[in-house]
Amino acid sequence: MKTASKKILIEQIKKTPVIQVACEKVGVSRATFYRWKKSDPKFADKADIALHEGSQMINDMAESQLISAIKEGNLTGIIFWLKNHHQTYSPKLEVTNKNPDLPLTDEQKELIRKSLSMAFQKEEEDEKRQ
Numbered sequence: 001m002k003t004a005s006k007k008i009l010i011e012q013i014k015k016t017p018v019i020q021v022a023c024e025k026v027g028v029s030r031a032t033f034y035r036w037k038k039s040d041p042k043f044a045d046k047a048d049i050a051l052h053e054g055s056q057m058i059n060d061m062a063e064s065q066l067i068s069a070i071k072e073g074n075l076t077g078i079i080f081w082l083k084n085h086h087q088t089y090s091p092k093l094e095v096t097n098k099n100p101d102l103p104l105t106d107e108q109k110e111l112i113r114k115s116l117s118m119a120f121q122k123e124e125e126d127e128k129r130q
Helices: 002-015 019-026 030-039 041-071 075-085 106-129
Strands: none
Touching (some): 002 019, 002 041, 019 030
């Protein structure tokens, strides 16, 4: 019975990648899910894969709805798409120095380096997804 419940739960997670909701639909408590995940490495791996697959499916559905909204002229959808998929419209980071006679401290320079690193890291991740 437990093995069958685990398989059913894994399949439900693929359809509904929210643990609480998937557990409710198959009649298993969240505590049981997490206990199984902790005690059964194979189940844990399958659950993680199911969550990923389910999330990807929801992302595809959401993107499909967004594209439909754009085709219908939904301005919010258009703006969202452009900000996240077109370099010209994406948010920019601008660093200015209002007083060139006052040099930046080492701490300020390091903060700028970290900020730029994080900004470019996000751009690289976005490009890999496309």
